[in-house]
Amino acid sequence: MKKRFLTASLAIILTTSSVYPISMQEVRAANETSKLVVAQEESISGQEFLELAVTALTFQHGSETMRQQIIKKWVQGEELKDLSLTIKRDEVARILVRALNKEEKETTLAEYQEKANKLGLFNGLSTSENLISKQDAIKILNNANNVKNSVGNVGVKEISVEDFMKNPGNFGYELSPDGNYITFASAWENRSNVFVKKMNDASEPVRVSSSKDRDIAGFFWKDDTLLYLKDNGGDENFHIYSTTFNGTEEKDLTPYSNVTVGLLSGLQGVKDEILIMMNKEDATVFDVYKLNVKTGETTHVAKNPGNITSWLADRDGNVRMAVASDGVVGTILYRDSEKDEFKPFIEIEAGDEVTPLAFSKDNKHIYATSNKGRDKVEVVKYDLEGHEEVIMSNSEVDVSGVLYNAEQDKILYGAYLTDKVHYQFFDDNFEKLFRKIQNKLGVSESEFGINDYNKEMTKFIVSVSSDTVYGKYYYYDSTTDELTELATLSPWLNPEELAEMHPISYKSRDGLTINGYLTLPKNKEAKNLPLIVNPHGGPWARDMWGFNPEVQLLANRGYAVLQVNFRSSTGYGKEFLQAGNKQWGLKIQDDITDGVQWAIEQGIADPKRIGIYGASFGGYATLAGITYTPDLYAAAVDYVGVSNIFTLLNSIPPYWETMRNMFYERVGNPVEDKELLTAASPVFHADKIKTPLFVAQGANDPRVNKAESDQIVEALRARGVDVEYMLKDNEGHGFHNEENRIEFYNAMLKFLDSHLKK
Numbered sequence: 172m173k174k175r176f177l178t179a180s181l182a183i184i185l186t187t188s189s190v191y192p193i194s195m196q197e198v199r200a201a202n203e204t205s206k207l208v209v210a211q212e213e214s215i216s217g218q219e220f221l222e223l224a225v226t227a228l229t230f231q232h233g234s235e236t237m238r239q240q241i242i243k244k245w246v247q248g249e250e251l252k253d254l255s256l257t258i259k260r261d262e263v264a265r266i267l268v269r270a271l272n273k274e275e276k277e278t279t280l281a282e283y284q285e286k287a288n289k290l291g292l293f294n295g296l297s298t299s300e301n302l303i304s305k306q307d308a309i310k311i312l313n314n315a316n317n318v319k320n321s322v323g324n325v326g327v328k329e330i331s332v333e334d335f336m337k338n339p340g341n342f343g344y345e346l347s348p349d350g351n352y353i354t355f356a357s358a359w360e361n362r363s364n365v366f367v368k369k370m371n372d373a374s375e376p377v378r379v380s381s382s383k384d385r386d387i388a389g390f391f392w393k394d395d396t397l398l399y400l401k402d403n404g405g406d407e408n409f410h411i412y413s414t415t416f417n418g419t420e421e422k423d424l425t426p427y428s429n430v431t432v433g434l435l436s437g438l439q440g441v442k443d444e445i446l447i448m449m450n451k452e453d454a455t456v457f458d459v460y461k462l463n464v465k466t467g468e469t470t471h472v473a474k475n476p477g478n479i480t481s482w483l484a485d486r487d488g489n490v491r492m493a494v495a496s497d498g499v500v501g502t503i504l505y506r507d508s509e510k511d512e513f514k515p516f517i518e519i520e521a522g523d524e525v526t527p528l529a530f531s532k533d534n535k536h537i538y539a540t541s542n543k544g545r546d547k548v549e550v551v552k553y554d555l556e557g558h559e560e561v562i563m564s565n566s567e568v569d570v571s572g573v574l575y576n577a578e579q580d581k582i583l584y585g586a587y588l589t590d591k592v593h594y595q596f597f598d599d600n601f602e603k604l605f606r607k608i609q610n611k612l613g614v615s616e617s618e619f620g621i622n623d624y625n626k627e628m629t630k631f632i633v634s635v636s637s638d639t640v641y642g643k644y645y646y647y648d649s650t651t652d653e654l655t656e657l658a659t660l661s662p663w664l665n666p667e668e669l670a671e672m673h674p675i676s677y678k679s680r681d682g683l684t685i686n687g688y689l690t691l692p693k694n695k696e697a698k699n700l701p702l703i704v705n706p707h708g709g710p711w712a713r714d715m716w717g718f719n720p721e722v723q724l725l726a727n728r729g730y731a732v733l734q735v736n737f738r739s740s741t742g743y744g745k746e747f748l749q750a751g752n753k754q755w756g757l758k759i760q761d762d763i764t765d766g767v768q769w770a771i772e773q774g775i776a777d778p779k780r781i782g783i784y785g786a787s788f789g790g791y792a793t794l795a796g797i798t799y800t801p802d803l804y805a806a807a808v809d810y811v812g813v814s815n816i817f818t819l820l821n822s823i824p825p826y827w828e829t830m831r832n833m834f835y836e837r838v839g840n841p842v843e844d845k846e847l848l849t850a851a852s853p854v855f856h857a858d859k860i861k862t863p864l865f866v867a868q869g870a871n872d873p874r875v876n877k878a879e880s881d882q883i884v885e886a887l888r889a890r891g892v893d894v895e896y897m898l899k900d901n902e903g904h905g906f907h908n909e910e911n912r913i914e915f916y917n918a919m920l921k922f923l924d925s926h927l928k929k
Contacts, residue, residue: 215305217254220263221245227312228270228319232769233684234676236567237590245269259301260284260293263308267292267315290318320696326729327668327693332920335724336912338363339660344632344644347392350625353632353646354397355658356387361909365390365399367416379414380421386907393437393445396464398424400432405871405903407431407824411447413464424467427451431826435459436484439577446472446484453477454825459490472509480829483537485530486577492516492527492537498832503527505555516557517543521836522745524548528573532580538562540570546744550585563595569742578626588742590674590686591617591716608633608647611654617716632657638672638690641718668693670726672716677769679738679762683750686743687735687766688714689775690726700731701927702776704767704796708787710751710759711837713740721916728920730782730927733770737762739837752837753844755816756795756851763792764800780927784808784919786905787875794853794883797862806926808865808919811875811904814854814883817841824873857886865895865922867915869902895922 215223221242231237245266251258261280264287268274273290277283287293292314296307303311338358345354351370356363359378363386368376380387380399388409390399397416400409408431414421425432425447436446443465448457452474459473459482473482473490480501483492493504493513503525505516519525525541535555542548548569550562563570563585574583583601584594594616596602609619614635622644623632629649636642641660647653673689691697703725707714714734722732736743737759739751751759763783770776783804785793790812797807813819820834820841835841839848849855864887868880880896887894897918899911906912 213305214257214302215308217246217251217256217258217262219305220258220308221254221266223308224266224270224312224315228267228315230673230675230689230773232676233678234686237674237676237686240589257302260303261301263287263303263311264292267311271315271318273318290314292318320698322694322696324694324696326695327727330664330668330724330727332724332916333913334661334663335720335727336909336916338909339641340662341366341658342642342644342660343390344634344646344657345390345392345623346625346630346632348394348626350627350630353657354390354392355644356390358909363387365397365414367397377416379416380412384901391434391437393464394442396443398445398464402431402903403871404901405869405905405907407873407903409433411462413467422467424462424464425449425469426467429454433457435482435490436488438484438488439486441488446488446490448482450826455828457482457826478829481527483527483530485534486532487534491530491534494519494525494527496829498830498834499836517553519543522749524745529575529577532577538573538575538582540573542569542745546746548744550582562597569744571742574621576628578628588713588715591615593617604649608654612645636718637666638716638718639666639669639723641720664723668727669723672719672722674716675733677766679758679765681758681761683738683747683762685735685737685762685766687733688716689770690719690722690732690734691775692726692729692731695729697731697775699777700775701729701780701782702731702733702767702770703782703784703923704733704735704763706737706763706783706785706789706792707734707740708785708789709741710737710739710755710788710792711741711748713742724916724920725923728924730923731770731775733766733776735763735766737766753839753847755791755838756799756853760792760795760799763796764803767803780805782806782808782923782927784810784923785812786810787812790875791853794860795851797860797864798853798856799859801859801861804862806865806923807862808867808922809880809883810867810915811869811872812866812879813875814852814879816848816852818878818882819875822876822878854882854886857883857890860887860892863922863926864892865897865919867897867906867919868899869904869906870898870900871903874904 225231225238225241229241261284265283268283268286277286292311294314295310341355341357343356353368355366357366360383362382364378364382365380365387366376366378379397382401385401388400397414399412402409408429410423410425411432412421412423430449430451433448435448438444438446443463444461447460447462449460450457452458456475456477458475461470461472478495479493480496481494482490485491489509491506495502495504499521501519502515503517504513506513517525523543525543526539528538530537537553539551540548541551547565549564550570550573552560552562565587568587568589570585571588573585576583581598583598584596586592586594612635618635618637620634621631622634631647633645633647634642643659644657646655646657670690670693675689676684676686679685713736725732739748739759767781771778781804783793783796790809793807793809794812794814797804841848866880866884868877870877884894884896899906902911906915
């Protein structure tokens with residue numbers, strides 16, 4: 172999906188009169204289906220009803236922006252111009268029919284009221300007058316919740332772990348530069364390998380790689396040469412391999428031990444050569460090389476003095492920009508040519524993120540994303556004097572990326588991510604094309620993506636994915652307007668049997684808005700469910716709306732799954748990220764705990780059946796959860812998680828050395844913050860742990876070493892605590908081999924069920 176670079180979002184705010192506060196009594200009454208709180212017989216305004224309805228019928232309890240976006244969907248165009256006026260019954264009917272997704276062909280208020288009457292939304296009201304009171308509103312919302320929750324509470328049939336976790340089929344479709352071939356990844360010998368298919372040809376796809384030990388990590392074209400990347404057993408030392416069209420000759424073009432390689436530039440117009448970054452000379456930093464994809468010959472292009480974290484080549488393939496950093500502060504460097512010395516271009520202060528993306532076609536401007544001097548990441552354009560022009564910004568979230576077309580020398584869209592992915596377009600023709608294909612597929616923009624296209628932008632690979640659809644790939648030819656389905660991922664999974672992922676928000680105990688997602692079991696009432704809180708890794712990352720096989724697996728087994736974007740998560744601005752600095756096990760953990768308490772207060776989660784499961788930093792949060800809130804969780808699964816922050820910092824991969832100061836700034840300095848990190852490392856407080864624990868680890872993990880899992884397991888076993896421990900010798904930071912994935916999730920489910928389904 173190399174062309175679908177990024178995502179971000181402009182929040183749509185409905186301009187209304189001032190927001191009326193809602194009491195907790197009213198909130199609970201609106202969410203309770205069996206009890207009614209007696210309220211005074213007073214009329215209710217449109218604003219009051221909408222606020223109460225959003226609280227009662229959605230999980231948006233903390234984000235005013237998201238609440239207003241929902242209201243904008245319920246109240247359209249010129250409807251309810253003055254929300255301070257008393258709302259009428261037929262207007263309530265229209266709002267609730269939309270809120271419950273029951274809208275069909277209704278156009279008049281009378282038709283909406285007729286639909287609402289059939290749904291039973293006004294049952295129990297003492298009068299048939301068109302005006303309603305606050306007491307009426309609460310009754311109506313209780314009725315609406317009954318309609319919303321009328322699922323029969325029977326669940327769905329159990330789907331096997333294998334169906335969720337085995338290789339999903341053909342994926343990662345891309346076009347060759349000339350548009351005459353399609354490449355994709357698919358399983359062979361239980362490993363993802365690369366296949367090539369000629370366009371408009373009846374011949375079978377040809378497998379061109381033969382990896383049996385490890386999945387191919389990615390692939391790309393250089394003119395008529397197909398290249399792919401692979402590491403060894405999860406060590407993350409990725410090499411670049413070339414392969415012929417018939418797969419008879421594969422060659423490791425970077426056959427150096429303990430070296431990892433990254434692509435810098437495909438050098439368009441330069442025959443047989445690409446630019447790569449490689450830590451061959453010094454394991455801690457990456458130099459720039461030219462690599463001949465036919466012979467494997469490398470030529471040193473740029474030497475890293477020890478502090479360069481990234482490089483950028485201009486449109487002619489000359490390396491003219493670099494980012495120098497000590498991990499906290501730094502400088503964007505620029506030079507007029509490769510013969511010149513680098514000079515300071517833009518200073519980067521603590522907390523700044525300035526990421527050069529591409530040179531313009533004339534090499535006189537640089538496109539970048541930046542939050543320098545602002546809270547949110549924006550798309551900007553610099554001239555060679557460093558003068559900035561803001562192209563795209565968003566007041567609510569970071570711009571998460573752009574699609575830049577090199578041929579047109581134009582940004583086609585910027586993407587942003589609030590609850591889901593949204594786009595802001597900068598080219599009318601491209602937007603028309605995007606909407607045309609989107610409408611052909613009948614999906615929302617959040618479900619649709621353009622993955623690849625040819626140079627002329629006449630041939631496209633597009634995809635569809637959602638919370639219940641793993642993914643579908645299509646080929647679109649704009650010259651013929653033909654759309655052809657290429658593949659469906661895991662076609663054995665029926666979307667009708669899978670669970671919806673609901674965007675949520677709540678307030679942390681110190682007033683921050685925390686966003687996240689709640690996945691509820693299909694055909695189960697959202698009441699008193701066993702719940703798994705699933706903190707994400709990073710922690711400088713975020714959860715997103717979309718298909719997640721492990722979340723779907725847990726929901727299929729009857730668990731509600733809560734994913735929260737706690738402070739330090741990316742995408743919500745500089746201030747939110749920095750609010751998590753040196754807060755491992757402290758306020759970050761409080762945000763997770765507050766999310767669990769929110770789910771309990773909503774009546775969704777059974778407080779006696781709460782589990783926690785996470786990987787990487789999520790594994791740390793799992794251990795911290797059962798260490799610092801030992802009475803909250805009845806079961807825990809730590810997957811490649813951190814138990815000792817000191818040993819984590821002492822064992823980071825050598826090529827992360829330039830980021831060491833960032834770790835010290837965001838996590839803590841092992842010398843200056845010794846007391847803080849000792850208090851925040853679960854291994855030193857294992858005596859507090861009483862929750863049943865399952866630990867899984869890859870022996871070759873370069874990020875979270877095996878010692879992290881060994882330490883916590885040994886500490887607990889020394890106390891006589893039985894800990895399940897799964898160690899895989901052929902894995903790294905997470906299990907990628909199909910058989911290991913299946914074994915892990917089978918074991919995890921057995922463990923969780925034994926403790927949370929008693």
